[in-house]
Amino acid sequence: MRHLLFPLLGLSLLAGPALAQTAPDTPDAVAPRPWFRPRHLILQTAGGMGMVAGGVGYSFWRDRTEADVLVGYVPKKHAGSALSIATLKLLYTPYSVPLGEKLTLRPLTFGPYVSYTHGTINDEERGQYTKGYYWFSTDTRVGVVLGGRLSYNRPTSAAGRSHRVSAYYELGTNDLYVVSYFSNSNFRSLSPVDILTLGLGIKAEF
Amino acid sequence: MASFSTFSSWRRLSLAAAATVLFSGCELLEFSPNDFRGPEDLTNLTQKNLDKLAAKPLPPGDTLRFVFTGDSQRFYNEVEALVASVNQQPGVSLMVVAGDISDFGLAREMRWVAERLNRLTIPYLTVIGNHDQVGNGRASYEQIYGPLNYSFVYGDTKFIFVDTNSREYNFNGRIPDVPWLQGQMQDLQGARRQVVMSHVPPQDGDFDQNLTPAYTRTLAEAPKLAFELNGHRHSYSIGEPFEDGVTYINSASFERNEYLIVTLWNDANDEPQFRLKKVSF
Numbered sequence: 001m002r003h004l005l006f007p008l009l010g011l012s013l014l015a016g017p018a019l020a021q022t023a024p025d026t027p028d029a030v031a032p033r034p035w036f037r038p039r040h041l042i043l044q045t046a047g048g049m050g051m052v053a054g055g056v057g058y059s060f061w062r063d064r065t066e067a068d069v070l071v072g073y074v075p076k077k078h079a080g081s082a083l084s085i086a087t088l089k090l091l092y093t094p095y096s097v098p099l100g101e102k103l104t105l106r107p108l109t110f111g112p113y114v115s116y117t118h119g120t121i122n123d124e125e126r127g128q129y130t131k132g133y134y135w136f137s138t139d140t141r142v143g144v145v146l147g148g149r150l151s152y153n154r155p156t157s158a159a160g161r162s163h164r165v166s167a168y169y170e171l172g173t174n175d176l177y178v179v180s181y182f183s184n185s186n187f188r189s190l191s192p193v194d195i196l197t198l199g200l201g202i203k204a205e206f
Numbered sequence: 207m208a209s210f211s212t213f214s215s216w217r218r219l220s221l222a223a224a225a226t227v228l229f230s231g232c233e234l235l236e237f238s239p240n241d242f243r244g245p246e247d248l249t250n251l252t253q254k255n256l257d258k259l260a261a262k263p264l265p266p267g268d269t270l271r272f273v274f275t276g277d278s279q280r281f282y283n284e285v286e287a288l289v290a291s292v293n294q295q296p297g298v299s300l301m302v303v304a305g306d307i308s309d310f311g312l313a314r315e316m317r318w319v320a321e322r323l324n325r326l327t328i329p330y331l332t333v334i335g336n337h338d339q340v341g342n343g344r345a346s347y348e349q350i351y352g353p354l355n356y357s358f359v360y361g362d363t364k365f366i367f368v369d370t371n372s373r374e375y376n377f378n379g380r381i382p383d384v385p386w387l388q389g390q391m392q393d394l395q396g397a398r399r400q401v402v403m404s405h406v407p408p409q410d411g412d413f414d415q416n417l418t419p420a421y422t423r424t425l426a427e428a429p430k431l432a433f434e435l436n437g438h439r440h441s442y443s444i445g446e447p448f449e450d451g452v453t454y455i456n457s458a459s460f461e462r463n464e465y466l467i468v469t470l471w472n473d474a475n476d477e478p479q480f481r482l483k484k485v486s487f
Binding site: 045046047048049050051072074078079080081083085117120121122125127128129134136138139141171174176177179180183184188189190194195196197198199200 | 234240241242309340346349
């Protein structure tokens with residue numbers, strides 16, 4: 001897997017300057033939708049956001065920015081207790097690359113996320129710890145993701161709404177892994193790959 | 207026909223190879239930082255190390271030498287340096303780690319330490335620390351290392367490892383498990399001396415103060431106790447804090463770049479005796 005990661009990342013970064021002339025797809029301008037109506041549905045696995053996570057997302061600023069809200073689930077057999085994970089993810093897409101009529105590639109998407117885990121075994125009870133006993137939060141994680149996406153452009157709806165279906169991958173890490181990496185003064189003991197996570201998912205516009 | 211089947215078997219092989227690459231990527235496909243799935247060779251490490259120990263038995267009557275350390279949390283450089291140093295030590299049978307393998311109770315951290323400690327030429331055994339119980343750490347520890355309370359006999363010595371991280375159970379009155387400890391102390395199982403190791407020492411505020419008298423009495427009344435080993439405080443100390451004849455030895459953490467070599471034997475009256483040697487690395 002290690003051997004795959006860097007070519008994948010490198011490809012995303014290199015493809016950028018060469019193909020940056022294309023603007024992201026224009027969002028549907030025909031039928032104004034109510035502000036609360038999400039733009040897409042999401043189904044994701046892993047990336048620290050659940051064995052299965054589902055959610056909805058909004059897009060802004062000519063489709064370059066997205067805000068995704070996910071609720072994920074991890075069964076007890078994989079973590080010692082059944083966990084539910086709520087995640088808010090922001091993504092920025094600097095450019096996209098049309099690959100023919102049907103396909104669009106977004107070589108680079110990145111952004112921060114924050115997640116909250118419910119259902120941990122040792123869930124700080126009131127008065128259990130003195131203030132500052134553990135400096136970090138057990139349940140709240142913040143992190144970053146960086147990935148890419150391939151979209152299949154299905155015909156737009158009668159109302160002019162785009163119906164793209166996209167598959168994406170996201171490499172990420174979180175605050176505790178970053179702290180682990182940087183507390184090794186010589187940076188040799190842990191490799192950057194040690195602190196990476198991978199998430200895979202599908203987004204369907206509707 | 208033969209060439210076709212060769213081709214298809216090659217294809218099957220390459221498919222299997224691709225699948226292996228994908229599934230080794232499963233570690234990357236992490237469901238949550240609390241997700242403890244991982245490679246089989248980094249699970250059940252306590253039992254695996256006990257099996258290694260059993261394969262190199264110590265003849266009865268022999269002096270036992272072992273390495274004592276604790277609190278490896280987040281000190282990955284130091285783990286590597288410690289392993290290199292311990293591997294140079296002649297005549298040591300095992301290493302014991304007094305808890306806090308991890309800092310955040312995450313499975314990945316425990317594996318980062320385990321991958322490095324697995325390069326030891328001698329078996330090593332651990333007891334759970336308070337940091338190993340953060341979040342779902344207790345379940346991760348059980349998955350990667352093993353039981354929270356356990357004992358084993360090696361040569362003439364019975365080792366008893368007990369979870370004393372009372373605060374992590376919000377002082378529920380059952381940790382440490384004193385009745386279990388009493389049973390272990392009373393049954394020597396053919397050994398001629400006993401060693402108890404736990405993470406939080408009984409004189410610490412993170413130890414359930416309601417259980418301190420019963421716990422320390424159990425140690426004081428034990429037939430052949432050499433000493434109790436603790437971690438948690440990150441610096442070396444030795445003493446009799448309860449003035450009851452029981453010696454408590456605290457390990458330095460990995461970041462202090464030192465460990466202890468403990469030599470243990472029984473004197474002419476069959477009473478346990480020990481000597482400590484501090485090693486810097």
